[in-house]
Amino acid sequence: xxxxxxxxxxxxxxRSATKMYGAFCALDHVDLEVKAGExxxxxxxxxxxxxxxxxxxxxxxxxxxxxxxxGERDITLEPPHKRDIGIVFQNYALxxxxxxxxxxxxxxxxxxxxxxxxxxxxKAALEMVELTGYGNRKIHELSGxxxxxxxxxxxxxxxxxxxxxxxxxxxxxxxxxxxxxxxLKHLHRKLDATIIYVTHDxxxxxxxxxxxxxxxxxxxxxxxxxEQLHDNPxxxxxxxxxxxxxxxxxxxxxxxxxxxxxxxxxxxxxxxNTIHLFLVVQSEKITVAADGDTSGPNLLTGIVHExxxxxxxxxxxxxxxxxERISVRVPSNHTGRTLMKHPGDRITVRLHPxxxxxxxxxx
Amino acid sequence: MAISSAVDPSVLHERREQRLxxxxxxxxxxxxxxxxxxxxxxxxxxxxxxDGGFTLAHYARFVSDDVYWRTFLQTFxxxxxxTVATLLLAYPVxxxxxxxxxxxxxxxxAMVILPFWTSVxxxxxAWLILLQRRxxxxxxxxxxxLIDQPLILVNNELGTVIATTHIxxxxxxxxxxxxxxxxxxxxxxxxxxLGGSPAHVFWRVFLPLSLPGVxxxxxxxxxxxxxxxxxxxxLGGGRTYMVSMLVSRNIELYSEWGAASSISxxxxxCVFGIxxxxxxxxxxxxxxxxR
Ligand SMILES: Nc1ncnc2c1ncn2[C@@H]1O[C@H](COP(=O)(O)OP(=O)(O)O)[C@@H](O)[C@H]1O
Ligand SMILES: [Mg+2]
Numbered sequence: 001x002x003x004x005x006x007x008x009x010x011x012x013x014x015r016s017a018t019k020m021y022g023a024f025c026a027l028d029h030v031d032l033e034v035k036a037g038e039x040x041x042x043x044x045x046x047x048x049x050x051x052x053x054x055x056x057x058x059x060x061x062x063x064x065x066x067x068x069x070x071g072e073r074d075i076t077l078e079p080p081h082k083r084d085i086g087i088v089f090q091n092y093a094l095x096x097x098x099x100x101x102x103x104x105x106x107x108x109x110x111x112x113x114x115x116x117x118x119x120x121x122x123k124a125a126l127e128m129v130e131l132t133g134y135g136n137r138k139i140h141e142l143s144g145x146x147x148x149x150x151x152x153x154x155x156x157x158x159x160x161x162x163x164x165x166x167x168x169x170x171x172x173x174x175x176x177x178x179x180x181x182x183x184l185k186h187l188h189r190k191l192d193a194t195i196i197y198v199t200h201d202x203x204x205x206x207x208x209x210x211x212x213x214x215x216x217x218x219x220x221x222x223x224x225x226x227e228q229l230h231d232n233p234x235x236x237x238x239x240x241x242x243x244x245x246x247x248x249x250x251x252x253x254x255x256x257x258x259x260x261x262x263x264x265x266x267x268x269x270x271x272x273n274t275i276h277l278f279l280v281v282q283s284e285k286i287t288v289a290a291d292g293d294t295s296g297p298n299l300l301t302g303i304v305h306e307x308x309x310x311x312x313x314x315x316x317x318x319x320x321x322x323x324e325r326i327s328v329r330v331p332s333n334h335t336g337r338t339l340m341k342h343p344g345d346r347i348t349v350r351l352h353p354x355x356x357x358x359x360x361x362x363x
Numbered sequence: 364m365a366i367s368s369a370v371d372p373s374v375l376h377e378r379r380e381q382r383l384x385x386x387x388x389x390x391x392x393x394x395x396x397x398x399x400x401x402x403x404x405x406x407x408x409x410x411x412x413x414d415g416g417f418t419l420a421h422y423a424r425f426v427s428d429d430v431y432w433r434t435f436l437q438t439f440x441x442x443x444x445x446t447v448a449t450l451l452l453a454y455p456v457x458x459x460x461x462x463x464x465x466x467x468x469x470x471x472x473a474m475v476i477l478p479f480w481t482s483v484x485x486x487x488x489a490w491l492i493l494l495q496r497r498x499x500x501x502x503x504x505x506x507x508x509l510i511d512q513p514l515i516l517v518n519n520e521l522g523t524v525i526a527t528t529h530i531x532x533x534x535x536x537x538x539x540x541x542x543x544x545x546x547x548x549x550x551x552x553x554x555x556x557l558g559g560s561p562a563h564v565f566w567r568v569f570l571p572l573s574l575p576g577v578x579x580x581x582x583x584x585x586x587x588x589x590x591x592x593x594x595x596x597x598l599g600g601g602r603t604y605m606v607s608m609l610v611s612r613n614i615e616l617y618s619e620w621g622a623a624s625s626i627s628x629x630x631x632x633c634v635f636g637i638x639x640x641x642x643x644x645x646x647x648x649x650x651x652x653x654r
Contacts, residue, residue, distance in 0.1 A: 095567075107559075
């Protein structure tokens with residue numbers, strides 16, 4: 001699209017946004033600063049307040065208190081049609097009585113942009129989402145993925161300063177979803193737009209985002225880069241939500257170690273000083289020790305419960321002496337096969353101190 | 364061959380289901396055939412009979428007798444005005460009901476449907492009392508000093524239109540509400556987020572999507588108004604002459620079954636024509652709210 005997109009992109013500040021439905025607090029003093037051009041995901045389970053949050057940004061939900069700033073401009077009290085925010089809705093919200101071109105040019109008509117400028121913009125928008133030549137199609141003639149892209153083109157054609165997306169890929173099948181994730185990522189780079197993206201799919205958030213805000217019960221519990229979120233979750237809720245983690249209760253020994261079923265584990269990160277602690281066991285971060293190899297710290301021994309062949313890797317579930325069940329992944333190649341165990345076998349796994357993450361229980 | 368003798372169990376199942384559906388439909392079908400189709404055929408046959416022989420005289424009157432076509436003209440005019448009036452009154456009501464909270468919309472719809480529980484006769488008399496020379500409306504207007512002498516609101520076409528509009532209002536509100544309720548709320552949100560002012564979103568999104576309801580209500584009210592009898596009889600004061608009254612006069616005063624039948628047949632054909640036209644715009648199932 002035109003150069004003006006670059007000039008217009010702005011950051012967003014959400015300051016202490018709160019939304020009460022009667023006595024129920026759907027959004028509880030949420031603060032979020034999104035930099036211009038950033039791709040931020042709002043990740044949280046269903047009912048955590050994600051749609052309410054987007055509603056407040058879009059202007060459909062009036063916050064009980066708090067302020068929303070788009071760049072320098074306070075838009076808290078602006079009606080939706082004056083906000084200049086492009087929104088892709090959860091189920092696309094395409095107008096069924098209009099064809100693709102009419103849908104995509106709706107924002108131009110609404111903004112009274114002279115018709116002479118439409119064809120070029122329409123062409124560029126359809127090109128961007130790879131729907132060139134689909135202008136005259138009816139909406140009901142399109143597949144889910146195509147509808148998704150029409151919604152995208154419609155939300156981008158007026159070069160909004162901010163694009164919001166509410167679980168835009170949740171209705172698509174897995175394969176399409178994954179290719180659309182990559183396409184969206186490319187589009188973000190091409191448009192250089194600020195994007196706030198809502199999802200309940202942690203993999204999707206990890207794949208696409210510059211930063212992720214994890215929501216729970218109307219609050220943002222952690223906002224960090226995907227790596228930080230994965231490696232340093234702030235509590236058991238975030239740890240359990242991200243990746244393929246098992247949380248195992250542990251006892252604190254000192255600043256840098258805990259005990260699990262009598263085994264002392266060393267962590268290179270400081271252990272929080274509270275009673276209820278959990279070791280975050282990510283299956284891709286533990287390794288299987290070769291038989292007889294007892295060197296180094298943080299060795300755990302257990303009995304294999306089950307093995308699952310999953311194509312690119314094999315997942316081994318093992319029971320620790322305390323009864324906790326954790327899992328470990330080995331690659332399905334030669335190395336993996338030599339480490340392979342069968343149900344009932346003893347198995348020893350190793351956790352590097354850098355990967356030994358201990359979190360407090362979420363409040 | 365073994366294969367050809369075996370019947371696909373799903374086909375059997377389907378046949379059993381069809382038989383069941385037919386059995387469930389049978390009572391209704393018998394009632395419709397016995398009480399509607401047969402009398403209609405008899406009616407049509409009557410309209411071509413006079414003194415025990417075939418005749419086209421009853422239909423010739425539509426051309427020769429100007430009372431006939433004037434009555435049809437007035438009937439269509441009243442039906443048209445009533446339809447426009449109900450549409451204008453019902454659209455905002457249905458809009459509010461469709462966009463209000465659940466409890467509020469139930470309340471509104473209950474108030475719309477409530478008058479159904481009193482008979483048309485009672486409601487027509489009520490309007491007679493309200494609209495007469497010294498009725499509530501005239502006294503109120505006089506009391507406020509808005510008029511010097513009573514308005515003639517009744518015993519004319521106006522009275523008929525007012526009362527018929529009121530009586531037929533639910534038949535406009537309900538299809539409109541049904542259509543509006545099906546419009547997803549996020550289409551309006553999308554419209555405004557894309558820069559459409561409330562008026563723009565209404566014209567470009569809401570109104571077009573509510574058109575099936577408009578058409579359904581329009582057809583329903585128009586057709587019902589064409590056949591109205593009690594209300595124009597009571598409020599028309601003899602100056603309003605509708606098709607139904609022409610039928611009744613022919614039988615009550617002249618025992619002219621042939622003439623009455625021909626009028627009914629022509630009116631019925633008009634109604635069929637209207638449905639046909641409407642279904643050319645929107646499929647019939649959608650008008651009746653099935654989809
Ligand atoms: N209009 C409303 N009235 C009352 N409660 C609501 C309303 N909208 C949302 N909620 C409640 O707020 C909470 C958050 O909802 P929502 O933002 O839709 O969550 P999410 O999109 O994360 O699934 C839910 O518990 C929901 O029941
Ligand atoms: Mg949601």
